[in-house]
Amino acid sequence: xxxxxxxxxxxxxxSLTRIFAWAIFIVCAAYLIVPLLTQFDYSLRAKxxxxxxxxxxxxxxIPDPAKAVTVETSPPxxxxxxxxxxxxxLFSCLMAVLTIVVNTAIIVPTAYWVQYRLPRxxxxxxxxxxxxxxxxxxxxxxxxLRTYSGPPFNxxxxxxxxxxxLVGAYSILVMPYTYRAVDTGxxxxxxxxxxxxxxxxxxxxxxxxxxxxxxNLRVAVLSxxxxxxxxxxxxxxxxxxxxxxxxxFGSYLAAIxxxxxxEPAALTIISFLMVWAAVxxxxxxxxxGNQTQVTGIR
Amino acid sequence: MNQTLRVCQTLRVCPLYMxxxxxxxxxxxxxxxxxxxxxWLGMLPFLLLMFAFLIYPSLTILSGSFRGQEGExxxxxxxxxxxxxxxxxxxxxxxVSAITAVVGACMGAxxxxxxxxxxxxxxxxxxxxxxxxxxxxxxxxxxAFAFITLMGRTGALPVFLRNNLGIDLYGNGFSIYTVQGxxxxxxxxxxxxxxxxxxxxxxxxxxxxxxxxxxLGGSSLDFxxxxxxxxxLPSFLGATVLLFGNAFGAYATxxxxxxxxxxxxxxxxxxxxRGDVLYNxxxxxxxxxxxxxxxxxxxxxxxxxxxxxxxxxRQ
Numbered sequence: 353x354x355x356x357x358x359x360x361x362x363x364x365x366x367s368l369t370r371i372f373a374w375a376i377f378i379v380c381a382a383y384l385i386v387p388l389l390t391q392f393d394y395s396l397r398a399k400x401x402x403x404x405x406x407x408x409x410x411x412x413x414i415p416d417p418a419k420a421v422t423v424e425t426s427p428p429x430x431x432x433x434x435x436x437x438x439x440x441x442l443f444s445c446l447m448a449v450l451t452i453v454v455n456t457a458i459i460v461p462t463a464y465w466v467q468y469r470l471p472r473x474x475x476x477x478x479x480x481x482x483x484x485x486x487x488x489x490x491x492x493x494x495x496x497l498r499t500y501s502g503p504p505f506n507x508x509x510x511x512x513x514x515x516x517x518l519v520g521a522y523s524i525l526v527m528p529y530t531y532r533a534v535d536t537g538x539x540x541x542x543x544x545x546x547x548x549x550x551x552x553x554x555x556x557x558x559x560x561x562x563x564x565x566x567x568n569l570r571v572a573v574l575s576x577x578x579x580x581x582x583x584x585x586x587x588x589x590x591x592x593x594x595x596x597x598x599x600x601f602g603s604y605l606a607a608i609x610x611x612x613x614x615e616p617a618a619l620t621i622i623s624f625l626m627v628w629a630a631v632x633x634x635x636x637x638x639x640x641g642n643q644t645q646v647t648g649i650r
Numbered sequence: 651m652n653q654t655l656r657v658c659q660t661l662r663v664c665p666l667y668m669x670x671x672x673x674x675x676x677x678x679x680x681x682x683x684x685x686x687x688x689x690w691l692g693m694l695p696f697l698l699l700m701f702a703f704l705i706y707p708s709l710t711i712l713s714g715s716f717r718g719q720e721g722e723x724x725x726x727x728x729x730x731x732x733x734x735x736x737x738x739x740x741x742x743x744x745x746v747s748a749i750t751a752v753v754g755a756c757m758g759a760x761x762x763x764x765x766x767x768x769x770x771x772x773x774x775x776x777x778x779x780x781x782x783x784x785x786x787x788x789x790x791x792x793x794a795f796a797f798i799t800l801m802g803r804t805g806a807l808p809v810f811l812r813n814n815l816g817i818d819l820y821g822n823g824f825s826i827y828t829v830q831g832x833x834x835x836x837x838x839x840x841x842x843x844x845x846x847x848x849x850x851x852x853x854x855x856x857x858x859x860x861x862x863x864x865x866l867g868g869s870s871l872d873f874x875x876x877x878x879x880x881x882x883l884p885s886f887l888g889a890t891v892l893l894f895g896n897a898f899g900a901y902a903t904x905x906x907x908x909x910x911x912x913x914x915x916x917x918x919x920x921x922x923x924r925g926d927v928l929y930n931x932x933x934x935x936x937x938x939x940x941x942x943x944x945x946x947x948x949x950x951x952x953x954x955x956x957x958x959x960x961x962x963x964r965q
Contacts, residue, residue, distance in 0.1 A: 462693060
């Protein structure tokens with residue numbers, strides 16, 4: 353065991369270590385993969401004695417317009433004649449996009465400003481970015497509802513107000529990750545030189561942020577956006593209380609779970625693939641970095 | 651640059667490179683105090699967002715916890731937390747979070763070891779990291795569905811065990827709709843998160859230390875006992891605390907998997923939001939405050955452990 357062969361790394365590792373490592377790997381991999389495999393298998397058995405994608409087509413197929421559910425997404429009122437799968441997914445995507453826009457618009461200038469002009473604010477930012485971890489989703493939901501469902505600010509009785517609450521809550525949730533991604537991105541570029549160059553060429557602050565800083569933070573902003581997607585799409589805690597009409601994808605999933613047998617299995621696989629796609633894209637963007645150690649709320 | 655400028659202003663000297671500044675004296679005359687107050691304004695949108703959607707609601711919870719029906723100060727709400735059923739819900743939540751945090755931390759750390767120092771490199775490593783990122787983000791309702799299919803009464807695993815090995819899980823008192831079932835489901839997102847946190851920590855352990863230990867005649871076991879584990883311990887403990895918080899705040903998975911069969915504290919709060927029979931506005935504030943206090947303590951612990959960690963594992 354004591355052979356000092358560490359320089360040539362692992363290829364010549366004692367076999368005991370490798371057997372141990374493989375054993376751990378197999379147990380853990382089984383824990384992760386078996387539930388998905390059985391779920392996939394189950395999702396294919398919607399028709400008796402037959403393996404097929406019936407559960408998937410039940411969920412995904414666009415039926416004839418007469419049978420379709422009409423759901424209005426907001427804030428832009430669009431009447432849609434789509435199965436609930438698409439309408440709820442669209443609603444959640446819309447919320448995710450709004451969150452991404454709000455979050456990017458606030459976090460990028462703030463992180464930039466702290467880095468460029470207010471480095472003394474850094475400890476305060478560290479504190480603020482840790483705060484959301486202390487408030488679990490359900491508690492934040494409760495606090496928001498108690499704060500904004502009565503005078504002086506009654507947000508819950510209008511569509512727009514509820515959307516504002518949801519987007520605000522999501523922004524708080526993803527803020528720590530967005531801030532950290534943007535902050536890391538900012539450290540990698542020389543913002544002082546860039547800013548001074550742009551300013552001396554006559555650029556105003558909006559131009560500096562939008563056309564100089566933001567393009568340099570593409571990767572950070574995009575990863576944060578994908579992460580927001582992954583978190584917001586299946587999110588249940590907030591939408592369950594803010595939109596009790598099962599308009600969002602998370603509550604649609606819960607409703608299907610209560611009412612159907614094989615469709616939940618199909619939806620599990622579909623959601624898993626969506627999260628997978630987001631994670632793969634984030635990793636592509638990060639070029640090998642494993643900076644996705646992040647979780648949404650459960 | 652700014653700092654130099656300010657120093658020069660106070661000393662009333664100008665270094666050579668500031669010739670241009672003399673030509674246009676406008677920026678020199680701006681008082682530093684006015685600049686600072688203007689710079690503060692740049693933080694306003696961020697502070698507003700934080701205030702409106704995090705701090706103000708939290709203050710509402712805090713003040714509500716100490717207010718009675720008439721808005722007077724009272725400790726009754728806090729005292730109300732010490733009812734048997736509420737304490738039981740807190741206990742279940744703490745138990746589930748602590749156990750899944752510790753078990754998940756051990757599993758995750760072992761897997762992280764396997765793909766770093768254990769020699770499983772290349773494809774296995776990147777595959778594990780990708781899958782762990784997905785699993786750590788994959789919680790809530792779909793996760794509950796998957797575990798019901800796997801281990802529900804007629805699920806794949808109980809049926810397989812009964813038909814092939816003659817083991818009757820449900821006959822022996824197991825059920826996925828219990829605290830144990832909830833823990834099994836939580837582990838699915840707990841240990842992958844641990845892997846993601848611990849892989850960089852294991853990577854941060856320098857190979858030279860291993861060589862140094864070997865040169866001094868230490869065995870592999872000695873290395874881990876006297877060097878590896880002591881260095882990794884703070885980051886391991888910090889991550890465990892993080893996993894604890896991760897499970898403690900979990901709501902969707904519990905709601906979809908065990909529903910009313912297991913009362914975790916998040917479900918008690920959700921019932922208070924809906925305003926069920928036992929609805930007591932003052933008490934619901936106190937319930938929320940209790941969760942925040944527990945999480946705040948664990949985060950303070952995490953931040954402290956993080957400080958110790960960075961001392962050794964700084965790249």
